Amino acid sequence: MQAVKKLEIIVDSLRLKQVIRALEEGGIKGYTIIDDIRGKGERGIQDGGSFMEALENSYLITTCPPEALEQIIIKLRPLLEEGGGVCFVSDAMWLMD
Amino acid sequence: MQAVKKLEIIVDSLRLKQVIRALEEGGIKGYTIIDDIRGKGERGIQDGGSFMEALENSYLITTCPPEALEQIIIKLRPLLEEGGGVCFVSDAMWLMD
Amino acid sequence: MQAVKKLEIIVDSLRLKQVIRALEEGGIKGYTIIDDIRGKGERGIQDGGSFMEALENSYLITTCPPEALEQIIIKLRPLLEEGGGVCFVSDAMWLMD
Amino acid sequence: MPIDFLIENLSKTPAILFFILGFVASLLNSDLKIPPAFSKFLSIYLLLSIGFHGGVELSKNHFSFHILFTFLAAILLSVIITLYVFLIAKQKNKKEDAIAIAASYGSVSVVTFIATLSYLKSLGEDFHGYMIAVMAVIELPAILMGVLLARKINKDSKNQKNKMPWLEVFSNSSIILIIGSLLIGWITSSAGEEALKPFTQDIFKGMLCLFLLEMGILVAERLSALTKAGFSLYSLAFILPIINASIGIFLSKLLELNKGDALIFTVLAASASYVAVPAAMRIAVPRANIGLSVSLSLGITFPFNIIFGIPLYFYLINLFWK
Amino acid sequence: MPIDFLIENLSKTPAILFFILGFVASLLNSDLKIPPAFSKFLSIYLLLSIGFHGGVELSKNHFSFHILFTFLAAILLSVIITLYVFLIAKQKNKKEDAIAIAASYGSVSVVTFIATLSYLKSLGEDFHGYMIAVMAVIELPAILMGVLLARKINKDSKNQKNKMPWLEVFSNSSIILIIGSLLIGWITSSAGEEALKPFTQDIFKGMLCLFLLEMGILVAERLSALTKAGFSLYSLAFILPIINASIGIFLSKLLELNKGDALIFTVLAASASYVAVPAAMRIAVPRANIGLSVSLSLGITFPFNIIFGIPLYFYLINLFWK
């Protein structure tokens, strides 16, 4: 097993493509996406019955080597600052190596 | 980045509103919800093809400052004791500040 | 609260049953499943508009006592080696005891 | 002989064959599954269509004391069944579980009800439209009894920290939907019927096939979950529909219902809820093992009724109504 | 008197009663909810059906300058409304929020539009098929104005780090779907119409009922979210449809539209978008609080229009067209 940093990102579904682009620029190769989720944050309730895409969130999980984290955050932070959304970083072990 | 406690709560969908109420009483401002998931626990398999709401789970993710955790748990625990469901607490870093 | 190991497993939906079988052989009693999610990994993009099941992932969350982890990994690893998929392990606290 | 009824029933109704297909697929360990969002939609569709249809039919019937008596008898029946099943079930189960089981058998399975209507139609047998309205209101008394029993238990055990969330218990989505659609059908009457016919009637049988396909899968899953429950519980799920059907036939005779209405009334008695009541009990009796009551009502009683029960009950009614 | 129109409107159209059912269910704290995947499908279905229908109708009309003028007037109307609403809304809101609100009111609510068509049909009132095409293109100018306003604001605040993603703004799914379906209807014309009729027309009213059920739930949720906004915003959402309807009626008179077309034109003006425009603004003005604009357009203006507005506007049109 191998130590990695796990990132969990929750953003507007409509801005997910931009986030993926930023992550890939930061060197991310793998990720998992859960679409069409709801939530509440600083910008109020996001719950559009899903046909109002503007009120829908997506949840993205990805991992990176600890030393790559800073580079990724540099790419990611301006996006979240501009358009809202959250990101949690935590420690995990990656099973396969 | 800022240290936070991350809570992951899995409960019957029908009792989710009560959980949110408890969390908000405990001071929670933001959360994310994934609806309509299934699982297995002490009370057996929860998988109702989703039209049997009584057999459907929801997954709620939220974060709080480490010092606020205790207050939230006080609100949350009786609900889970009464009606089942689980909660995991872990450490994470919150990207935006 | 009680210290546990949290496992997050992302595999092809079609192989989920095998994973659950392996986990249960390893002693797991409870888990949560989010179906029908997408992602990208070593084997390329998994996103089949969901009617192509072969291109669909599932996300499984489970916990175990720290001392049980090794036994579970022994069961799990060959499955992921053979058919792809990822597993992250992290530390968490279990609220109810 | 009932066996002819049975084969007729099977070879003419695709819906029941799709139920069997789902069941077999699940036994074969197939990955066949209606996506959850879609099976929830199907369930909404069925409730809306049947409720709306019932409302339209009700708007066409003039009020009569006969109709009123049928309603009252159905409510009484529901209360009696809930109570006696509770007394039996609590012998070998936790009281909370007994409440969930009792309320489920006191109520009705909407899909069994629908299967009954199409069985009658396929035989060209008459029935009154207001029977659909009877079915729509019959969910309520069983839930009410469940809540009252729950309060009694809590009082006994002085375990009354949380107030009963009455509103949430009764504003359960299935109940709102069927009663709301009933009202809308009643208000819009034939104008509404004409507007919605292609949706609520023409494609109804097809939608039902898909729903029963999913039901077949779920029944098989429930049955394999049942293996851990005891033998007495299994047999209960076979015996209750037969006893309740007998009460239903007896009451129907007393009420002088025609044969079609009698079968419907009997099925109201014999079937058990696995949607509305478990959802209500999940809130009213949170400590109950809801999965157990669903395993009985959905895993055994439901397939028993739609495959054997309906033709059998109608065979009996034909005997007694001669 | 409008009150008769209103009662007629309600008692004959199940769709609006289902809207009210959803609304009431939500107030009763019910768990009733159309599964998200399904409500997204319903929205796709409605856009596809209405766009396709508009295209087929357009293919049956010969080009005329009268049609062209109607298109141009609608575009002009949309631009004017977006601009004046922006000027009003920016008084008490962030500029970004004002843009989102303005573009929403400059555009149109497809469901309000559909409700208008079925209102006209239920009255047996004529209208031209190309009005559907007018509606389909009217989403674009408001979005364009929104984007131009956003660029101006950014220039003023020298806050121009990211380029405007033009393509993404206009390739919004609702826009692609309605305009694409319009083209397909136009190309396949009556052959296509015949092939798709059972799907796009026969079950349309039923699908609309389900969608309005969900809308009722969402409106109730939006209203309770509104409680935190100020009074001036509330009143805006009531006043804007009335002002815009007046402009619409005035322009319709100038264009010498018949009564049916006039009502449609008026509703284009009076209604506000809560799907396509918010999605486009989410990308064009990421810092805006989109929830706010949706609360106004969906929470207040939408129910106001479908319950009171449509019969009221038509009452006025009947007065003026005499």
Next chain:
Amino acid sequence: MPIDFLIENLSKTPAILFFILGFVASLLNSDLKIPPAFSKFLSIYLLLSIGFHGGVELSKNHFSFHILFTFLAAILLSVIITLYVFLIAKQKNKKEDAIAIAASYGSVSVVTFIATLSYLKSLGEDFHGYMIAVMAVIELPAILMGVLLARKINKDSKNQKNKMPWLEVFSNSSIILIIGSLLIGWITSSAGEEALKPFTQDIFKGMLCLFLLEMGILVAERLSALTKAGFSLYSLAFILPIINASIGIFLSKLLELNKGDALIFTVLAASASYVAVPAAMRIAVPRANIGLSVSLSLGITFPFNIIFGIPLYFYLINLFWK
């Protein structure tokens, strides 16, 4: 000339235009997407409807040796294609990937098949109902060959730690659904057909439009994923349908099929599976890159067939059948 066929094909069938719409939307980077739960439902609907239809048709045909020979020829064809494609594909690919590709081309694309039927209907060309049943069983031999090849590879590499999960491979949801529906159609025959007609037939074309819209989006996504594969793979996906169609036409001539049946038989040969076979191979050959085989069969062969192939093959058949 085929070009006329092509334009006819396009301007009359909304379904193919919706496919193009989805494709274009994806190229424009639009967020248009059928919700996954709904596209899975659409796929279930199509399989159920076509299987059921095939069963009903089969029940109307008397058994004949001609039918039997057609079945056997189709199975033989499938086996031959799987084997020769494997031999070609393994030259430049991993053996596991070659198996997945070969089994996919040995099987059939249900949607291409459906497009063929509606093409024939639009031309008023006759075909036999049992050809649908031929299609329904043709998925099996290719999967079986895939499994046998996989076992051989494993034996060669002594890599046989896990037993082949036979049941799971063949109880794949698409296979269960199409064969189950075929049986149900066969049992319930015209009674069943009448009951389900509004659902399985009337709204079929509309549902197909929605499904093809989603297919267009997925094809565009697959094509952009292809850019990383080599040139030889690309060309394979163009050449295989042409070779296989030629074999299909040749065999059809030998079997003395009528023109309609010949086109269907040819399309069985020319099309490749991207649902059932990849799902089966995912289990039988877990180390294979399933995405690759789907990119070829769905990304290239599928659009090639439904836009150019079908009219082209029919043009050739018309030449040879004179």
